[in-house]
Amino acid sequence: AAPARPARLGLCAACHGETGMAQMPGAPNLAGQRLDYLRNALAQYHDGRRDVAVMRAAIxxxxxxxxxxxARWYSAQPPAPQARP
Amino acid sequence: AAPARPARLGLCAACHGETGMAQMPGAPNLAGQRLDYLRNALAQYHDGRRDVAVMRAAIxxxxxxxxxxxARWYSAQPPAPQARP
Incomplete structure (x- = not known):
């Protein structure tokens, strides 16, 4: 079953989109990303191994x-082809 | 036009797949990822801001x-829904 919409989704969606398609230069798409990778990335942002101020502040x-x-929400979103410039 | 197949693609494909769908736990999908993000990630692996030994050695x-x-190859690949366990 698809995960329920997380209460804090808005915090992430400003840059990563509600469905994980990035809204902003520099932000990655997250839709359909592997769950283990997303969990590990969050841990690294939290402890500073990935030193990105906006992510540390956000989480x-x-x-x-x-x-x-x-992480489960974004991993479960179907990835979409990105818009071409 | 889609980018030509890079000569060094095999180096990346062992973990990330030829079309950017990860083949290994811990490796992220790259298909359709934003080009600016991929370029920045490679720069960070190269200079150690992202300290991942396998990536530093590979690149x-x-x-x-x-x-x-x-980076252009993987960004141009259409993302596919991931297999569900």
């Missing part, structure tokens, strides 16, 4: 359970 | 022009 107040729900 | 001998061709 700092988010609980581990909420982060996991967000 | 160390690859020229900037070849790296850019690889």
């Amino acid at each position: 700092g107040p988010v609980s581990d359970a909420e982060l996991d729900a967000l | 160390g001998p690859v020229s900037d022009a070849e790296l850019d061709a690889l």
Whole structure:
């Protein structure tokens, strides 16, 4: 079953889109990304191994359970071809 | 037009697949990823801001022009829904 829409989705969606297609230069698409990779990336942003200020600030107040729900949400979204310039 | 198949594609494909769908736990899908993000990630692996030994070793001998061709290749691949466990 598809995961329920996470309560904190809006925090991520400003840059990554609600369905994981990036809305902003520099932000990656997340739709359909592998769940293990997303979980690991969040852990690395949290502890600074990936030192990206906006990500550290964004996820700092988010609980581990909420982060996991967000990773599952994005991994479950069907990826779409990106718009071509 | 779609980019030509890069000469060094095999180096990446062992983990990321020829079409950017990951073949291995821990490796992300790259198909359809934003080109700016892929270019930035390669620069970060190269200089150690993203400290991932396998990536640093893999791209160390690859020229900037070849790296850019690889980024363009993967960004141009149509993303596919991932297999569900």
